[in-house]
Amino acid sequence: MIFLSEKMARACFKLTTxxxxxxxxxxxxxxxxxxxxxxxxxxxxxxxYFSTETYEQGESxxxxxxxxxxxxxxxxxxxxxxxxxxxxxxxxxxxxTFGIMNYNIPFLGIYGACSTMSEGLLLASLCIDNKIGKRVxxxxxxxxxTAERQYRMxxxxxxxxxxxxxxxxxxAGALVVxxxxxxxxxxxxxxxxxxxxxxxxxxxxxxAMAPAAADTVKRFLEAFSMKPEDFDYIVTGxxxxxxxxxxxxxxxxxxxxxxxxxxxxxxMLYNFSDTDVNSGASxxxxxxxxxxxxxxxxxxxxxxxNILFCATGALLSTTVNQQGEPIPSICHAVWISSEKNNLDFxxxx
Amino acid sequence: MIFLSEKMARACFKLTTxxxxxxxxxxxxxxxxxxxxxxxxxxxxxxxYFSTETYEQGESxxxxxxxxxxxxxxxxxxxxxxxxxxxxxxxxxxxxTFGIMNYNIPFLGIYGACSTMSEGLLLASLCIDNKIGKRVxxxxxxxxxTAERQYRMxxxxxxxxxxxxxxxxxxAGALVVxxxxxxxxxxxxxxxxxxxxxxxxxxxxxxAMAPAAADTVKRFLEAFSMKPEDFDYIVTGxxxxxxxxxxxxxxxxxxxxxxxxxxxxxxMLYNFSDTDVNSGASxxxxxxxxxxxxxxxxxxxxxxxNILFCATGALLSTTVNQQGEPIPSICHAVWISSEKNNLDFxxxx
Numbered sequence: 159m160i161f162l163s164e165k166m167a168r169a170c171f172k173l174t175t176x177x178x179x180x181x182x183x184x185x186x187x188x189x190x191x192x193x194x195x196x197x198x199x200x201x202x203x204x205x206x207y208f209s210t211e212t213y214e215q216g217e218s219x220x221x222x223x224x225x226x227x228x229x230x231x232x233x234x235x236x237x238x239x240x241x242x243x244x245x246x247x248x249x250x251x252x253x254x255t256f257g258i259m260n261y262n263i264p265f266l267g268i269y270g271a272c273s274t275m276s277e278g279l280l281l282a283s284l285c286i287d288n289k290i291g292k293r294v295x296x297x298x299x300x301x302x303x304t305a306e307r308q309y310r311m312x313x314x315x316x317x318x319x320x321x322x323x324x325x326x327x328x329x330a331g332a333l334v335v336x337x338x339x340x341x342x343x344x345x346x347x348x349x350x351x352x353x354x355x356x357x358x359x360x361x362x363x364x365x366a367m368a369p370a371a372a373d374t375v376k377r378f379l380e381a382f383s384m385k386p387e388d389f390d391y392i393v394t395g396x397x398x399x400x401x402x403x404x405x406x407x408x409x410x411x412x413x414x415x416x417x418x419x420x421x422x423x424x425x426m427l428y429n430f431s432d433t434d435v436n437s438g439a440s441x442x443x444x445x446x447x448x449x450x451x452x453x454x455x456x457x458x459x460x461x462x463x464n465i466l467f468c469a470t471g472a473l474l475s476t477t478v479n480q481q482g483e484p485i486p487s488i489c490h491a492v493w494i495s496s497e498k499n500n501l502d503f504x505x506x507x
Numbered sequence: 508m509i510f511l512s513e514k515m516a517r518a519c520f521k522l523t524t525x526x527x528x529x530x531x532x533x534x535x536x537x538x539x540x541x542x543x544x545x546x547x548x549x550x551x552x553x554x555x556y557f558s559t560e561t562y563e564q565g566e567s568x569x570x571x572x573x574x575x576x577x578x579x580x581x582x583x584x585x586x587x588x589x590x591x592x593x594x595x596x597x598x599x600x601x602x603x604t605f606g607i608m609n610y611n612i613p614f615l616g617i618y619g620a621c622s623t624m625s626e627g628l629l630l631a632s633l634c635i636d637n638k639i640g641k642r643v644x645x646x647x648x649x650x651x652x653t654a655e656r657q658y659r660m661x662x663x664x665x666x667x668x669x670x671x672x673x674x675x676x677x678x679a680g681a682l683v684v685x686x687x688x689x690x691x692x693x694x695x696x697x698x699x700x701x702x703x704x705x706x707x708x709x710x711x712x713x714x715a716m717a718p719a720a721a722d723t724v725k726r727f728l729e730a731f732s733m734k735p736e737d738f739d740y741i742v743t744g745x746x747x748x749x750x751x752x753x754x755x756x757x758x759x760x761x762x763x764x765x766x767x768x769x770x771x772x773x774x775m776l777y778n779f780s781d782t783d784v785n786s787g788a789s790x791x792x793x794x795x796x797x798x799x800x801x802x803x804x805x806x807x808x809x810x811x812x813n814i815l816f817c818a819t820g821a822l823l824s825t826t827v828n829q830q831g832e833p834i835p836s837i838c839h840a841v842w843i844s845s846e847k848n849n850l851d852f853x854x855x856x
Contacts, residue, residue, distance in 0.1 A: 264518035
């Protein structure tokens, strides 16, 4: 692993032995099944309770299922996994706690709101590239009913949702990172910074997150001396319609044009003919399931060569938001490629 | 770094070039100043609001101050830090978010409840040992007034506290990990597992956490073929009186006697003549400030040779606790030594 020590390259790492994402799974709910990616899920649960008594227990099932399917698809057992990076949107990440405690696997909790899959994949890849474990899992989830009642209104209240609102995905993604010659590979990563542009509207997460995504993408491209067109897709997590426009506009101010190859998981998961969707999908499970259900299979098959996966997290707390505080955000970037070493790029240093 | 791949050694790592904790700071409040470790703090804040408008903003100040003092004591600037691992007890870790966003430093959020300092130090040490960055910070905090109103009762309510209750510390600790020949050094780490013994009482965190601490300490000792007496102290995070007794009892069942050299940060921070303290101190800031204010200076001076630092986290969520769910817990272990390579131990493999 080469450490890029220039100022702009801080916390950007090129992986010398690009780790492979050897197994992955996506789990979703009824609405996710009805969207354009419905056939990309390994498992669909029509019951929002997942046959449990509470939505929170239901979200735990999402993570439990996602890890189980990823292990099964990789012909792996619990003992084959050294440790798991996991987290979710719920207070104290209980979706993860109660999902993962079913497995006898050491665990490191992470919190990055909807950027969690980027953060987990970034950390897992750094670990495997440096032989800190042989096989590491990253997992995350979100659930419409748990998230809405925690962050906004209980769904039973039937509150009106403004056009800027996004629909929290009921979904999870899990993946296994290890050394292997099978694509896809993680080639480089960039640790994000907390960015605060003073957005205070809990119904406009896209606007809050776009500046963080733009900051990280800019830092990544500069550190690796790469251009947007080196990637088939620059994939943001869940900026939605509003945030995606802002993201492209912000980068354009720095003379970086991503309009041609930017896409957003929040724009891919649902049919926009469904008016409930408003600005698009959101939640940790959105970026995680679109990555594990759509992009990783396409990269594995070589249909897509390179993506820059940039899940974005709005670090929203209802407590401090109601005290008038803004919603700072963060975005971590992970370069995933169908080839181990297919771009002859120079480093800025 | 040597990877211990035996079954019992899973997720245990010996650091080949033990990283050094070169700078550290502890920040506290009025009650912490009045305890036995009062003179160990770099900064005491008598005002629980820290000259801000809310307790949550106050907690952010704790982290902001802790990082600033650690940097100052190490003659470091923001740009010298590659990234920060940080988290706290508050929903969405807002103490950390609003503390760290003041610095222009990449950030990776972690969630391990009161085990956060162990988790951050573990990850920072693995990073530095593998040259993933040159200099990494770990930070965490807790605040009595923010934690009590989030997890139990707003303090204004004046609720009665049972004898098993612990007093959440208003404190923070921050430390800088890098390669150096100056003690103390991180020699080995063990990633914890989520352990659930079906404790449901939010006023008895010690009982919830003791099994996780016992599990991790047992795994560490087996993986490294070490004995409790190899350490001057086996330091748990905040088990308090109840949890400490349980911890020793649990290990005794496995023929591991830690009674002679076990200590607990929750037993060290306050005077027990203060009846409010009940079972002892707790909170992320308890273990973090006792580590950074007391143990690290003693290790630096060589007064203490070896400790096994085991901050313990109760993954308590009020939402699911009120639904009748238990309080699973986790504990990560970090071996900190005054010498880089002073124990001639054999690995189990």
